[in-house]
Amino acid sequence: MDKIKIGIPRGIHYYYFGNFWKYFFEKCNIELIYSPKTTQELVDRGSAIAPDEMCLSMKIYLGHLSYLEGKCDYVLIPRIDRFDKNNQTCTNFLAIYDLAHHYFQTPILNYNIDTHHDLLDGLLELRDLLGISKMELIKAYEYAKEKERQIKEQQEKEQYQKMSEDGKKVLVVSHAYNIHDDFIGGPLEKLLEDNHIIPLYSDYFQEEQTNALARCLSKDLYWKYSRDAIGAIPLCEKVDGIIFLSTFPCGLDSLVYEFVMRSMEKPYLYLVMDDLSSKTGLETRIESFVDLLEQS
């Protein structure tokens, strides 16, 4: 039997599970194909197929999927409902499998995470397709988890190191798939560096820690990735300002960030990115925010 090739779209889930997948499939001896970093062209591709009101992150994801169409045997799209009662995900995560199934022909490698199934359960269902035994799969899972943990620890260490450095520091609060996307968070990162601001990222902290800390800000919030994001705010008391990064029109952010911003004491900036190609507006806003930080 020929070895199968699995395509991984560089969007949404990639930023949460990317490292895990890399080591897991490496151990399983399966080749991975990644879609390229987000470009204007991919965004346009996504916008062309998605409904108008869909959020930019999802449009980008669909753009990546359309790039992978026909280039691999399977494309990996997990569906995540909830991790537990208080850690649900956005409804787009719920619909992502069926949307991809509707738009594209490439077979989908899919596992489901909800209250009764965790990541390992989901992967075990795939073992026939991947052509490995249960023992091998569990070994690969544990290996990949360990690697993922090491990377996360390294990231966290770097964050704390940055925090103790001199200079103005800004915490970027957002979902991981926005911060590290080359179209959404990329220009922001570059602009901050140009202005000699040290950026800290909410998703580089340990999620167990930030998830629990989110309670300090909001009592009833039940979206996992929003909790992980805002939980970094009480953790970073030393930063000079906070940037809330959101995509248009993100459903969760519209409520959560508004709620958090209302009780904010530090200077903050609320950035909503859309699929326009011009970045001049962004520059102006960042520069004025930097001026504000320097005065305080």
Add this chain to the structure above:
Amino acid sequence: MSKVSYPQMGSYGVPIYFLLSHILEDDIVEPPNITDATLELGSKYSPDFVCTPFKYTLGTMIESLEQGADVLIQMGGGCRYGYYHELQEKILKDLGYSFVLINLVNGGNKISISQLMKAYPLTIQKRHCLKYLYLTKKMVFYMDKIDDYIRQNRCYEQTKGSFNRLKKEMLQEMKEVHSARKLRHIYHTYMSKMKKVPRKPMTKRIRVGLIGELYTLMEPKANEDIEQLLNDYGFEVKRYTNVTYLLFEKRKKVKRYLKHFFIKYRLGADALDNIHHTEELCKKGYDGIIHMKSSFCTPEIAAMPMIEELTQKYDVPVLFFSMDTTTSQTGFLTRIEAFCDMLEMRKS
């Protein structure tokens, strides 16, 4: 003594008022009807791209607070609805009102009675409480049946407004009931009255299915009273979404939908239901489908491509509406008229 109020949605204010007035000893402030002023208030204090029910309910809450209410009740749901209460509470407190907000449904789609009791200790007997809960459930059930009947028959009435008048009278009588028997009696009387309403001869039968996001469908102000509009055109209207469906039938049906359907997973809120209803409407030979949602309603946006695919497969025209607080009525009417004309032309 506190004053209790709740957000407005369609004519469901009647059963809610009925329930609250019997199980609480406090005063109840009936929320004022939603007007343009309510909307303006609501959208003024809301975040930019939040979905529209947030603005509607926030506007009503402000108006109720102005009338002296100090306990507010908010419902939640499976999507963003579930998180409304915390932000709304914050916004209203920032505006300087003092009140208690009780959220009936938490994020997980479950009514937590223990939490409710903690926030609002009831003084009356449990048996009494259960009786009125049962009566309210029955009342909603009968109301929904009557509404269903009205939507399908109002288009043939000879004197305009006969059905609406009957429904108004029925609601008035239902407010006074104390037993299930009386309630059933009222329902049957009005059902037979409605069946006797003089009708125009049926020349052409055109049926339109109405699907979409729940609040926009059930609050006439939010959908520009589309049911009346379509009925005036002489079209029958079918709508699946109502409170009975959402609270008591949905859970069972969704499991069935997933078994024999091309959708593999639940899609959040009512998206899966709507896709299934689209197929049902197409198979039953409906002439057109109108999909309505509030703007930025995430689950419905994800459902739209699938709905489009189905309607293309069965060759049924479909019209998508995204309702916002700023939607101008003229544009809306033009689109509805064009759609209706098209349906009539297809039929002849």
